[in-house]
Amino acid sequence: MSIDVELQQAATKYKNKQKVKDRFISAIIGVFAIIWVFPIVWTVWTSLRPYKDVRANGVFSIPKTLNLDNYTQAISRMELPLYFWNSAAITIPAVFLTLFFGSLIAFVVSRYSFKWNVSLLLLFTAGNLLPAQLVFIPVFKMYITLGKALGIPRILYDSHWGVVLIHVAFQMGFATFVLSSYMKTVPKEISESAMVDGASVFVHYSKVMLPLLRPALASLGVLMTTWIYNDFFWALVLMSTDSKRPITSALGRLQGEFVTDYNLLAAGATIAALPTLIVFFVLRKQFVSGLTLGSTKG
Amino acid sequence: MSDTEKGISRRSVLKGTAVGGIGLAAGGSLLAGCGDKATGALAYGARSVDAGPTAQNEALIAAYTAKTKNEVKYNATESNAFQNNLSQYLQGTPDDTFEWMAGYRMQFFAEQGLLADLTGVWDAVGDQYSESYKIASTGLDGKQYFVPKSWYPWGLHFRKSMFADLGLNADNVTNWDEYLKMLDGMKKKGLVGFAAGDKGGWEAMGTFDILNARINGYQFHVDLLAGREKWTDAKVTEVFTYWSQLIPYMNPNVLDLEWDGAMQLLLQRKAGSMLMGSWFGGNFKEQSEADYADLSIIPFPEINPEHGRDTIDAPIDGWCVAANGTNNDGGADFLKFAGDMEGVNATLAATDKDGKLIPMTSANSGQDTASYDPFQKEQLAVMAEAKYITQFLDRDTRPDFAGPVVGPAIQSWFKNPKDVAKIQETLQSQWEALPPLA
Numbered sequence: 045m046s047i048d049v050e051l052q053q054a055a056t057k058y059k060n061k062q063k064v065k066d067r068f069i070s071a072i073i074g075v076f077a078i079i080w081v082f083p084i085v086w087t088v089w090t091s092l093r094p095y096k097d098v099r100a101n102g103v104f105s106i107p108k109t110l111n112l113d114n115y116t117q118a119i120s121r122m123e124l125p126l127y128f129w130n131s132a133a134i135t136i137p138a139v140f141l142t143l144f145f146g147s148l149i150a151f152v153v154s155r156y157s158f159k160w161n162v163s164l165l166l167l168f169t170a171g172n173l174l175p176a177q178l179v180f181i182p183v184f185k186m187y188i189t190l191g192k193a194l195g196i197p198r199i200l201y202d203s204h205w206g207v208v209l210i211h212v213a214f215q216m217g218f219a220t221f222v223l224s225s226y227m228k229t230v231p232k233e234i235s236e237s238a239m240v241d242g243a244s245v246f247v248h249y250s251k252v253m254l255p256l257l258r259p260a261l262a263s264l265g266v267l268m269t270t271w272i273y274n275d276f277f278w279a280l281v282l283m284s285t286d287s288k289r290p291i292t293s294a295l296g297r298l299q300g301e302f303v304t305d306y307n308l309l310a311a312g313a314t315i316a317a318l319p320t321l322i323v324f325f326v327l328r329k330q331f332v333s334g335l336t337l338g339s340t341k342g
Numbered sequence: 343m344s345d346t347e348k349g350i351s352r353r354s355v356l357k358g359t360a361v362g363g364i365g366l367a368a369g370g371s372l373l374a375g376c377g378d379k380a381t382g383a384l385a386y387g388a389r390s391v392d393a394g395p396t397a398q399n400e401a402l403i404a405a406y407t408a409k410t411k412n413e414v415k416y417n418a419t420e421s422n423a424f425q426n427n428l429s430q431y432l433q434g435t436p437d438d439t440f441e442w443m444a445g446y447r448m449q450f451f452a453e454q455g456l457l458a459d460l461t462g463v464w465d466a467v468g469d470q471y472s473e474s475y476k477i478a479s480t481g482l483d484g485k486q487y488f489v490p491k492s493w494y495p496w497g498l499h500f501r502k503s504m505f506a507d508l509g510l511n512a513d514n515v516t517n518w519d520e521y522l523k524m525l526d527g528m529k530k531k532g533l534v535g536f537a538a539g540d541k542g543g544w545e546a547m548g549t550f551d552i553l554n555a556r557i558n559g560y561q562f563h564v565d566l567l568a569g570r571e572k573w574t575d576a577k578v579t580e581v582f583t584y585w586s587q588l589i590p591y592m593n594p595n596v597l598d599l600e601w602d603g604a605m606q607l608l609l610q611r612k613a614g615s616m617l618m619g620s621w622f623g624g625n626f627k628e629q630s631e632a633d634y635a636d637l638s639i640i641p642f643p644e645i646n647p648e649h650g651r652d653t654i655d656a657p658i659d660g661w662c663v664a665a666n667g668t669n670n671d672g673g674a675d676f677l678k679f680a681g682d683m684e685g686v687n688a689t690l691a692a693t694d695k696d697g698k699l700i701p702m703t704s705a706n707s708g709q710d711t712a713s714y715d716p717f718q719k720e721q722l723a724v725m726a727e728a729k730y731i732t733q734f735l736d737r738d739t740r741p742d743f744a745g746p747v748v749g750p751a752i753q754s755w756f757k758n759p760k761d762v763a764k765i766q767e768t769l770q771s772q773w774e775a776l777p778p779l780a
Contacts, residue, residue: 099606099629184430197435284387284431286419296420297391304602 091115091311098307114311118298122312126287127294128319131273133204134290138211139268143261145212146219151249153220154227155235165224171217180281183210187282202284210282211272219264226260227253262330270320291316381412384672387440387664388418389425394624394700398692405688406679412672432456436664438673441491444478444658445733446567448488450741451662452481458663458670460486460677467681470706474731478658489661489681490705491689494620496548496655496734497639497724504611505638512640516651518584521643525591528614535591537613539599540756543749546596547735548655549588549617550752553581555653556645560730563653567739573769582755582762584645589759596756609633617642619657619734620721623701639720641727654728657737658705683708740776747772 092110153165187201200206230253238252276292283289298305298312388399396418403414417437424431428442432451442448451457460479464486468476471490479488498515505512508527515521525535540546554563558577565571566578593599593607605622607613609629620639627634641651661680663673679685686706694700703709703718711722725731736744751765 096629099602099609099625102606102610184434188434191435202435280423280427281430284435284437285417287417293420293423296423297418299391299420299422304600 087310088314090307091314093307095305095307114308115315118308118312118315121308122291122294122297122315124291124294124315127289127291130204130288131290131292131319134207134211134279135269135272138208138215138272139265141208141212142215142219142268143265146216146264147223147254147257147261148249149216149220150223150227151253154224155248155253165220168217168220171214172221176214176277180277184281201282202288204288206282207278210278211275215268215271219268222264223257223260226257230256259330262327266324266327269323273320381410381672381675382669383413383415384439384669384676385415385417385437385667386676387424387431387437388416389421389441391418391420394694397694398689398700398702401692402680402685402689405685406676409679409684410675412675414676432664432666434666436667438667438669439661439663439676441659442488442662443733443737444475444488444490444660445737446739447733447737447741448479448662449481452483452485452487456665457481457487458665458667458673460489460663460674463489463674463678463681466678470681470683470708472707475658475705478731478733479660487662489677490658491660491680492702492704493656493658493725494703495639495721495724495728496552496617496619496657497641497721498615498617498643499608499620499622499637499639500615501608501611501636502638503636504614508614512638515640515643517644522587525588525614529591534593534607534613535615536588537604537607537616538588538592538596539601539604540596540753541598541600541603543745543753544736545601545604545618546752546756547744547748548619549585550581550748551655551732551735552617552642552653553584553645554578555730555732556642556649556651557581557584559646559649560653560732563732564738567735569773573773574766578766579762582759582765586759597753619655620717623717627701634717637717639717639724641724651727652729654725654731655734656725656728656731657734660705681706743773743776 091114092112093107094109094111094113097108098105149164149168153161184201187206188197191197191199191201200209234252234256235248238248243252273290274292275290279289279293286293295309295312295316298309386399386403388396390396399416399418403416406412407414415437419427428451431440433456448457464476464479467489468486475490476486479486479490481487500512508531510524510527515524528535538546538549551563554566554577557580562571562577566573566575571577593604593613595603601618601622602625604613604616605618605625608616609626623634623637626637641654644651661677663670663677667673680689683706686704686709690699690702690704690709692700701715701718703714703721711719714722732738735748739748747769751769755761755765
């Protein structure tokens with residue numbers, strides 16, 4: 045009986061200790077969460093205040109009015125349907141093409157051994173290291189020259205496809221890297237038995253590997269969507285017609301030449317951030333499992 | 343750019359058209375014979391998405407289309423994005439006519455053969471503009487590449503009611519000592535004397551411009567910006583010496599505020615004066631008519647009696663025609679209309695969403711100054727006093743020098759005002775390290 049009591053006491057003591065520890069950890073996590081969430085909350089808070097009020101009383105003043113006027117104004121000034129359509133016309137093909145090509149290369153370099161497969165993987169991964177600002181002039185010149193040579197000046201420059209292509213080229217390195225490391229965790233025996241069963245290379249890729257890649261593709265898809273959707277740079281330098289540019293450029297429409305109405309801009313930014321959030325929540329399950337899957341070899 | 347595309351005179355173009363004009367289409371300016379007859383559809387590149395300028399452009403374009411039946415495609419880009427991307431824009435598939443700035447900023451691109459010659463437009467409407475506008479529109483090769491639309495002056499802005507409360511008279515602030523005395527009085531009352539913001543990096547360039555022009559004169563200023571004088575010159579040191587006398591009267595958070603933060607200080611009556619371009623008056627007007635009516639401008643005080651108040655930063659905005667556009671003819675024809683009083687009147691007739699006229703100080707001497715509001719009349723007076731007009735530092739020197747070098751240099755000076763010598767050396771060595779212009 046005394047042993048029971050002792051055990052129980054030890055258990056409570058341990059529990060209490062654990063509780064303190066938990067609370068401590070929660071507090072730290074809480075602090076970080078607040079730091080993390082603060083900019084978002086501040087953006088939303090800003091978007092609800094009229095600029096006139098801020099201009100007259102300062103940013104930290106207590107607001108006299110809070111309303112959704114900035115949102116209605118942002119929606120009408122941003123020409124949302126047009127720019128959302130442009131974003132979709134760039135992001136959707138770019139993401140699908142990146143995942144398609146990325147998975148093809150990853151499949152070859154991780155499933156087949158030939159002389160150059162490691163170098164090939166390195167080449168694609170190294171492509172990630174080049175900053176966009178470094179290569180944009182050559183890319184721009186290339187697009188212009190090609191347009192002139194073909195007599196269709198807008199074939200790549202100032203067209204959605206030109207921007208899609210550059211995104212595919214830029215993101216493929218990362219996609220290849222992630223997908224090939226994920227594929228390496230898929231047991232070789234699966235591939236071997238597929239080959240023994242007489243699967244051709246394409247069947248092996250499309251019927252065997254691709255279904256197994258689903259979580260990785262989903263998480264990569266979310267990341268790619270966010271990155272490509274958020275891009276402003278390529279759309280700026282590779283396009284001259286503003287009505288073809290994506291939503292990130294429409295945000296610029298809320299910014300005056302001299303006056304920047306940050307409250308209106310905050311409302312616009314909140315609206316522009318919604319699609320990435322939607323994509324994330326739709327693919328959330330796959331995203332989380334995709335992040336951890338492939339991290340351990342097994 | 344091939345050399346054959348540069349420096350095409352009207353006559354050689356005429357000859358060129360006679361033999362088919364092949365190969366000139368990309369860069370030639372086929373101005374000859376453009377009058378009221380249809381020159382075809384053209385594209386218009388706007389450098390602003392703001393409501394005011396957009397309404398003005400729409401009014402102008404509507405008037406042009408009504409007159410000539412030429413369709414105009416409107417392509418508006420936010421001004422910073424447009425500006426940063428202009429080089430690519432002009433080399434790619436630019437709109438035929440686009441909004442741009444006079445002076446060095448225009449010459450820079452004209453030198454590269456990216457702008458079409460507008461001498462023909464000037465032949466037609468040139469007599470409606472004073473000589474200084476023509477000079478600002480002329481490239482280094484002596485041809486015109488620009489048609490001016492409007493201007494605004496840089497000067498000391500203040501609130502009339504504040505001056506009245508403080509017992510000050512703006513007419514008595516004509517020289518440096520008087521100005522410092524006034525700032526001192528404001529400081530004693532707990533006010534910021536000289537509202538300043540330089541987070542954007544360009545705002546303080548206006549202060550440098552005016553101090554340099556007041557202390558060392560117009561000629562030294564333009565020579566310095568064109569690289570004919572050295573940044574390490576003792577005269578430049580002098581500018582910073584005078585500037586540092588203003589620091590005690592500035593708001594302490596200069597580098598944390600953009601221009602609009604400084605403007606808010608004036609609007610909220612926390613600051614007594616601000617050196618800025620008069621364009622910001624639109625913000626006061628938006629706040630309330632009373633605030634706008636309270637706004638006033640005087641020229642920056644005299645420092646060196648030799649130069650008096652003879653120079654002013656008064657940037658001119660207007661249009662160019664892109665050489666790589668598809669319809670150079672149409673672009674020039676449009677500008678002939680826009681530059682003429684007929685086009686100016688169409689622009690001036692534009693109204694905002696409340697049906698009020700949008701204030702604009704036109705470059706065309708035909709604009710009736712009687713229609714100016716009091717603030718505009720003051721701007722005109724400030725402008726009239728100046729003998730020399732400069733465009734603003736980032737328009738008067740190489741774009742790859744102003745933004746990336748001068749801006750940060752001035753910011754670092756605000757951080758450590760004693761470091762003048764080092765900053766001057768940096769400026770000079772960076773200027774020398776610039777690649778030669780193509």
